[in-house]
Amino acid sequence: MNQxxxxxxxxxxxxxxxxxxxxxxxxPPNARVAIIGDSITEQKIYSKYMEAYLLACTGRKxxxxxxxxxxxxxxxxxxxxxxxDLAGFQPNVATTCYGMNDGGYQPWKDGIGQAYEGNMRxxxxxxxxxxxxxxxxxxxxxxxxxxxxxxxxxxxxxSAAGYxxxxxxxxxxxKKLADENHQTFANVHxxxxxxxxxxxxxxxxxxxxxxxxxxxxxxxxxLLMAYAFLKALRVDGDIGTITVDAKGTATAxxxxxxxxxxxxxxxxxxxxxxxxxxxxxxxxxxxxxxxPFAPFNQDLNRLTLKVKNLGxxxxxxxxxxxxQEFSKEKLEAGVNLAAEFPATPxxxxxxxxxxxxxxxxxxxxxxxxxxxxxxxxxxxDAKADPDLAKAFDTVRTKLQSRQQALDxxxxxxxxxxxxxxxxxxx
Numbered sequence: 001m002n003q004x005x006x007x008x009x010x011x012x013x014x015x016x017x018x019x020x021x022x023x024x025x026x027x028p029p030n031a032r033v034a035i036i037g038d039s040i041t042e043q044k045i046y047s048k049y050m051e052a053y054l055l056a057c058t059g060r061k062x063x064x065x066x067x068x069x070x071x072x073x074x075x076x077x078x079x080x081x082x083x084x085d086l087a088g089f090q091p092n093v094a095t096t097c098y099g100m101n102d103g104g105y106q107p108w109k110d111g112i113g114q115a116y117e118g119n120m121r122x123x124x125x126x127x128x129x130x131x132x133x134x135x136x137x138x139x140x141x142x143x144x145x146x147x148x149x150x151x152x153x154x155x156x157x158x159s160a161a162g163y164x165x166x167x168x169x170x171x172x173x174x175k176k177l178a179d180e181n182h183q184t185f186a187n188v189h190x191x192x193x194x195x196x197x198x199x200x201x202x203x204x205x206x207x208x209x210x211x212x213x214x215x216x217x218x219x220x221x222x223l224l225m226a227y228a229f230l231k232a233l234r235v236d237g238d239i240g241t242i243t244v245d246a247k248g249t250a251t252a253x254x255x256x257x258x259x260x261x262x263x264x265x266x267x268x269x270x271x272x273x274x275x276x277x278x279x280x281x282x283x284x285x286x287x288x289x290x291x292p293f294a295p296f297n298q299d300l301n302r303l304t305l306k307v308k309n310l311g312x313x314x315x316x317x318x319x320x321x322x323x324q325e326f327s328k329e330k331l332e333a334g335v336n337l338a339a340e341f342p343a344t345p346x347x348x349x350x351x352x353x354x355x356x357x358x359x360x361x362x363x364x365x366x367x368x369x370x371x372x373x374x375x376x377x378x379x380x381d382a383k384a385d386p387d388l389a390k391a392f393d394t395v396r397t398k399l400q401s402r403q404q405a406l407d408x409x410x411x412x413x414x415x416x417x418x419x420x421x422x423x424x425x426x
Contacts, residue, residue, distance in 0.1 A: 026093060026134040026184055026233055027054075033065045034086060034132070035229075036078060037097035040141065040215070041069030044361040045222035049275075049287075050095075050229055051357050056273040056350065056414060057301070058235055059255045064407065066091070067361050068368055074102045075119035082126035084376050085368050088400040094132045095229050096123060097188060099140025099170040100215060106153035108166040117173050124181055136232045137178035138186040139171035141217065141225060142193040146205045148214030160214070164193060186232035191224045191294065192217070198293040208284050219278065220290035227296050239274050239303040239338065242266065244423050247309040257416075264423040269416045274303040274338035276350035281342075288342075297339035305421060307331035312425035319421050320345035331423070345419035356410035363406055367399045 027033070033054065035047040047067040054063045066089045070077065075098040086094075102116045120137070127135055148160040171189040178185035196209040199220070209224075211217045217225065240253045250261035255272025275296075278286035291297060307315065310328045317324050317331075322341050337344070375382075375392050382389040 026136065027058075027060075027063060027235070028092060028133070029062060031060075031063045031093050032089060032091040033063065034089060034091035034094040035065065035067040035069070036094055037069050037138070038073040038101055039069065039071035040100060040217065040225075041067060041097055042071050042365060043216060043222070044069065044358065044365065045217075045219060046225035046229070048354060048357050048361060049223060049226035051361070052350070052353055053226065053230055053235070053275055053300070054233075055357075055411065056353060057239055057275050059272040061411075066364055066403065069365065070369065072101060074098060075116060075123050079119060079122040079126050081373050081376065082123065083130045085373050086127075086130045086132075088372065088396045089403075091130070091132055093134045093136075093233075094127050095136040095138055095186065095232070096120075096127075097138040097140065097186075097225070097229075098123070099167060099174065103140065103163065103166040103170055105151055105163060106166070107162050108169050112166065113169055113173055116170055117177065120174065120177055124177065124183070135178075135181070135183045136186050136229060137174050137181075137183055138229060138232070139174045139189040140167045141188045141191075141215070141221070142167060142196065142210050144208050144210035144214045145196060145200070147208050147210070147212055164189075168193075184232045184234075186228045188225050188228040191228040192221055195224055195290060195293040199290060202292065203282055203289070207282075207289075209290070212284075218284045219287045220284045223287045223290055223296065224294055227294060227300065230300055235300060237300040237302055239301060240270070240272055241304045241306060241334070242268065242421065243306045243308065244421060245308055246311060246315075246423060246425065250421075259418070264425070265420070267418065267420045269418050270346075271414075271416050273346045273350060273417065274344065275301045276344055276347045279342065291339075297336060301338045302336050303338045304334040305331070305337050306334045307423050310423070310425060314426050316424040316426055317421065318424070320419060325426065346417050349413060349415065349417055353410060353413040356406075356413050360403065360406035360410050364403060367403060371395060372399065 041047055044067060051065040054065060068085060103112055143160050143163050145160045151159045154162045167189055175185045192210060199209050200207055209221050240256045242252045242256060244250045244266055246264045250258050250266035252258050252268060255270060257269045259267045259269055277288040280286035281288050283289055314325055314327045315331060317326060319337060319341055322343050324340055326335055382392055
């Protein structure tokens with residue numbers, strides 16, 4: 001049997017051959033971030049947004065990301081596969097998002113909390129054993145007040161309200177565990193739960209913040225999840241500042257190079273990008289739709305234009321193909337271009353990056369669920385058979401090499417973006 005397995009593993013390998021201490025941020029030098037969770041993570045949406053932000057918006061090139069989502073999983077399920085599945089990637093940072101399945105889709109009772117707490121304690125223990133130094137303990141998200149279907153367990157009462165109460169209890173346990181272990185807490189639940197009534201009040205009850213099935217969010221809700229985790233990772237959110245002198249030359253902070261400038265106009269080349277959004281302001285499948293109801297741009301996405309010596313009460317600012325008008329006072333204080341402009345010169349390249357990251361993360365799911373996690377089943381055989389153990393190591397190495405190649409392909413999209421800002425007094 002071992003020889004047949006050895007042959008299969010080596011064949012799979014041949015198919016996959018491809019050309020400290022924490023300071024203000026939990027992201028250390030050479031951060032390797034594992035994004036871990038259930039089917040909501042396996043959707044590969046918030047994880048894709050997080051990776052895009054960490055690669056394109058932070059100004060750092062030393063961050064690497066891999067997602068480990070698994071549909072239907074509870075905290076206990078991940079604890080069992082943690083050390084095995086993380087071995088090839090060797091993360092030093094991890095984010096976890098469990099609780100949606102752990103709550104059992106039923107009203108709160110103490111037994112749910114006791115099981116979740118015990119399993120999450122084991123997750124933290126296993127992550128530590130896997131060499132992870134910093135853990136962001138994420139709460140579960142929320143369920144949609146309109147689309148979470150009635151459940152018999154709630155006895156005719158509002159199932160969404162009832163299950164959000166259960167999830168809030170699990171949120172509190174996640175925070176307690178983060179505090180006890182001197183780790184960081186990500187309040188995913190409230191990022192979604194608090195934005196939901198505001199969004200529905202503005203866009204209608206049929207606007208799904210937590211997904212059309214009630215608990216698998218679309219891009220709008222997934223952006224809220226990414227926001228919660230990025231905040232917990234304590235990224236500073238300062239993408240850069242461009243200062244235009246209406247009567248002189250322009251300057252820019254790190255990540256933005258002034259190529260040419262004249263009175264009221266500057267051409268730049270930027271290696272640090274703002275996070276970019278889909279166009280539709282009212283569709284739940286668009287990240288832009290949720291922005292009015294959450295401080296994503298304010299907290300995480302500040303590309304600031306400041307104008308001095310304007311000499312007029314207001315001005316028209318043209319950035320790429322879009323123009324907007326602002327008062328002199330607002331321009332002097334600073335305008336967040338990422339928030340104010342519905343389209344940016346970075347949009348096209350940002351979407352190319354997202355597409356490349358989607359391909360990479362799709363491979364990661366198949367890699368872990370299809371092969372790596374199954375190595376556990378043959379642990380005893382591998383101990384008794386050095387050739388088999390070597391075959392597992394070969395496959396793991398080949399898989400990780402392919403993942404690294406896809407990572408490199410995604411990073412090829414991180415090219416400098418040239419763009420022009422023109423300030424016209426009115």
